[in-house]
Amino acid sequence: MFQYIYKIENTKEKKFFIEKVNLFIRLINVFAQKNNLVDSSLNSDVSRDTIKRLKELEIIESYSEDEQKQLLKVLNAPLFMEFITAVNYNLKYQKLIGDLLNNLDPSKRKIIQEKSKKKAGPRTIDFFCGAGGLSLGFSQEGYKVDLANDYEDVCIETFKYNHPEVPDNRVILDDIRNIVDHIEDYVNSDIDVVIGGPPCQGFSSANQQRIIDDPRNELYKYFLKAVTKIAPKFVVMENVKGMLPYAEQVIEDYQNIKIEKTNKILSYSVACKVLISDDFGVAQKRQRLIFIAIRNDISKKRKITPIDLFEEIDKNNQKNKNHVLRDAIEFIKPLDSPRIKNMTEVDDEITGKKVDVNLFNGNENPYLKLINEGRKIDYVFNHKARYANDINYEIYGTLEQGEDGTSEKIKHIMPYKHRNHIFKDKYFKLVEDKPSRTITAHLKMDCHSHIHPRQVRSITPREAARIQSFPDDYVFLGAYLKTYMQIGNAVPPVMARGIAKVIKKYI
Numbered sequence: 001m002f003q004y005i006y007k008i009e010n011t012k013e014k015k016f017f018i019e020k021v022n023l024f025i026r027l028i029n030v031f032a033q034k035n036n037l038v039d040s041s042l043n044s045d046v047s048r049d050t051i052k053r054l055k056e057l058e059i060i061e062s063y064s065e066d067e068q069k070q071l072l073k074v075l076n077a078p079l080f081m082e083f084i085t086a087v088n089y090n091l092k093y094q095k096l097i098g099d100l101l102n103n104l105d106p107s108k109r110k111i112i113q114e115k116s117k118k119k120a121g122p123r124t125i126d127f128f129c130g131a132g133g134l135s136l137g138f139s140q141e142g143y144k145v146d147l148a149n150d151y152e153d154v155c156i157e158t159f160k161y162n163h164p165e166v167p168d169n170r171v172i173l174d175d176i177r178n179i180v181d182h183i184e185d186y187v188n189s190d191i192d193v194v195i196g197g198p199p200c201q202g203f204s205s206a207n208q209q210r211i212i213d214d215p216r217n218e219l220y221k222y223f224l225k226a227v228t229k230i231a232p233k234f235v236v237m238e239n240v241k242g243m244l245p246y247a248e249q250v251i252e253d254y255q256n257i258k259i260e261k262t263n264k265i266l267s268y269s270v271a272c273k274v275l276i277s278d279d280f281g282v283a284q285k286r287q288r289l290i291f292i293a294i295r296n297d298i299s300k301k302r303k304i305t306p307i308d309l310f311e312e313i314d315k316n317n318q319k320n321k322n323h324v325l326r327d328a329i330e331f332i333k334p335l336d337s338p339r340i341k342n343m344t345e346v347d348d349e350i351t352g353k354k355v356d357v358n359l360f361n362g363n364e365n366p367y368l369k370l371i372n373e374g375r376k377i378d379y380v381f382n383h384k385a386r387y388a389n390d391i392n393y394e395i396y397g398t399l400e401q402g403e404d405g406t407s408e409k410i411k412h413i414m415p416y417k418h419r420n421h422i423f424k425d426k427y428f429k430l431v432e433d434k435p436s437r438t439i440t441a442h443l444k445m446d447c448h449s450h451i452h453p454r455q456v457r458s459i460t461p462r463e464a465a466r467i468q469s470f471p472d473d474y475v476f477l478g479a480y481l482k483t484y485m486q487i488g489n490a491v492p493p494v495m496a497r498g499i500a501k502v503i504k505k506y507i
Contacts (some may be wrong), residue, residue, distance in 0.1 A: 001020065001109065001163065002020055004059065005074065006067060007069045008082045016157055017074060019477060021083050022354075023354070025082055025086045026347075027100055027101060027379075028086040030091060030149075031096075031100055031268065032204070034379075037093060042089050043085060044085045050087055050088060053087050054087065059294035065078055072329060103161050109164040112165050113164070113167055120143045123144050123190070123191050124144070124194070125144060125149075125187065125232070126138075126145060126196055127195075127196035128150060128219075128223070129148040129159055130150055131156070131158040131487065132155075132235075133493050133496060134196070134197070134490075135148060135159070135496040136162070136493040137493040140500075143500060145165070145166045148166060148170065148171045151176070154479075158475070158478065158486055159171055161475055176198075177218075177219075184229075186231055193232055193234045193500075194234075196238075197239055198222070198239070200219075224254070224257070228257050231261055233295050233298045234294055234506075234507060235254075235268070235270075235291070235293035236503070238288050238290050238491055239288070239291075244272075247272045247289065247435065250272070254268045254293050255369060266295055269293065269296075270294075271306035274288070275289075277299065277494075277495045280318040280494050280498040281370055282323070282494050292310065294506075302506040312487065312502045313499060316501070324432065324452065325430055325435065325436040326434045328367055328467045329432070329453075329459070329463050329467075331361075332380065333352070333456065334455055334458060337498075340387070343387060344480035344481075345479075345480060352460060353384060354382065354384060355379060356379065356381075357382040362376060362472050371470065371471050371472075371493075372411045372472055373471065377471070377473050379473065380472070381462060381476070385457045385460055386457065391413050391415060393456060395410050395413065396446075398457045399451060404429075405426050405428075426449065427449065428448070430452065430453045439468050441484070441485045443464060444488070446458075447459060461480070461484055465487050468487055469495070
C-alpha cells in the first residue's frame with residue numbers, strides 16, 4: 001500500500017505517499033484519543049524496531065543513508081518526526097491497536113489475501129472500477145475480485161486501500177485499451193462475471209448513424225472486446241439512463257458476439273432495465289441503466305434468461321425497506337461550514353476531519369445497519385464540511401427544505417437569478433423525509449444542489465457516501481474535491497449487492 005521511498009519518481013507518487021503517511025498518523029491519533037492513551041513519552045527516535053517496522057510497511061529496504069535523506073526530503077522534517085513518533089506508538093500499542101492499520105500494512109494485506117484465496121466464491125473482473133462501488137457490492141455477496149482496472153489514479157488508490165483482499169498487482173492503473181489487447185497477461189482462468197460501467201458519451205438525437213459507433217464510445221467497444229476475450233458466464237454493465245434510447249444497439253452488439261471455445265460456439269443473450277437505487281433500500285432515487293448478459297450454455301443449463309434475472313431482482317426488491325435521507329445523515333457529528341478558504345484539508349472540531357472518532361456506533365437505525373452490515377464502526381472518515389462564502393452561507397440558512405434558487409426568500413442575494421431558467425437547481429435544500437436527490441460527480445464543482453436539511457452547510461463527502469450506501473469505514477483517498485467525484489460516479493454498493501445476489505444463484 002505504501003511505496004518504497006527510493007521508487008518514488010514523480011509528484012503524484014509523492015502526493016499519494018504523503019497522504020498515506022498522514023492517514024497512518026491520523027489513525028494513530030484517533031486511536032489514542034478514543035482509548036485515552038495519549039503517550040507523551042514517545043518521540044521520533046529511529047530505533048532498530050522502528051527500522052524493522054518501516055521495512056514491514058515497505059517504505060524502506062535497508063534505511064541506507066540515501067533512503068534516510070529521501071524519506072526526510074519527501075516528508076519534510078516536521079512530518080517525518082510526527083510519522084516516526086506514530087510508528088513508535090504503533091510498536092508500543094500494537095496489540096491494542098488490532099486491525100486498525102491493516103489496510104496500510106503489506107504483511108497484514110498478504111494474510112487477508114491468503115485467507116481470501118482459500119475461500120470459495122464466484123470470480124469477477126471489474127473494468128472502469130472507479131472507487132469500487134460495484135466490486136464492494138459483489139464482494140459483500142461472496143464474490144472474489146480477480147482483477148480491477150481504472151484510468152484514474154485516485155480511484156485506484158481508493159480501491160486498493162478498501163479492498164485489501166485483492167493483491168495490488170491485480171488492481172491496474174491503465175487504459176482499458178492497453179489491457180484488453182494483452183488480456184492473456186492478466187486472465188488465465190475462467191471468470192464468472194465481468195462487471196463495469198464504460199463511459200458512453202456520443203449521444204445525439206440528430207445523429208442518424210448507430211450512436212454506439214460514435215468514436216467517443218470507443219471505451220465501450222473495448223469493454224465488449226474484453227467480454228469477447230474473457231468469455232464470462234455473466235456480464236453486468238451499467239450506464240446512465242440517457243443511454244436507454246440506444247439500448248437496442250448495445251443488445252445487438254452483445255448478440256453479435258461469437259466465441260469459439262473447446263469446440264463450442266459461445267454467444268450471449270442480453271436484456272436491460274432502468275433500475276432505481278431506492279428500490280434496493282438505498283436512501284436516494286438514483287436511476288441506472290443495467291444490462292445483464294448470460295452466456296448461452298449457462299442460460300441453457302440453468303434454464304434462465306436475462307429477463308428472468310431482472311424479474312427476480314424486482315421480486316426481491318419488493319421485500320426491501322425503503323429509506324429516506326434522514327436515515328443516512330443522522331447519528332453523525334454535526335458540523336459547520338468553514339468560513340475561511342482552503343481549509344478543506346485542515347482537521348477541525350467544528351468543521352470536521354478526514355479521520356475522527358465516531359460518536360455513534362454505526363448501527364443505530366436499519367439503514368446504517370444495512371450499509372455497515374451490522375458492524376460497530378469506531379471511526380468515521382471523510383466527514384469534513386465544505387467552505388461557504390457569506391452569500392452562500394446566508395442562502396443555506398435561509399432556504400427551507402425542498403426550496404431551490406427560485407425562492408423569493410433569497411431573491412435579493414441569488415447570484416444566478418438572471419439565469420434561473422437554467423440554474424434553478426443550482427441551490428437546493430434537501431428534504432429529510434424523502435429519498436435524497438441523486439449524488440453526482442458534479443458535487444466536486446460545488447455542493448449548492450445538496451444543502452443539508454438542518455445544518456447551515458452542504459453535505460460532506462461522508463454523508464454523500466452514506467447516501468450512496470458505502471459503509472462508514474470506506475475511506476476515500478485523494479484531494480477533498482476528488483472524493484466527491486469518486487462517490488458521485490460510483491454504483492451504490494447495496495444496489496450492486498441486490499444484483500450480485502440474484503446472479504450468484506445461477507453460477
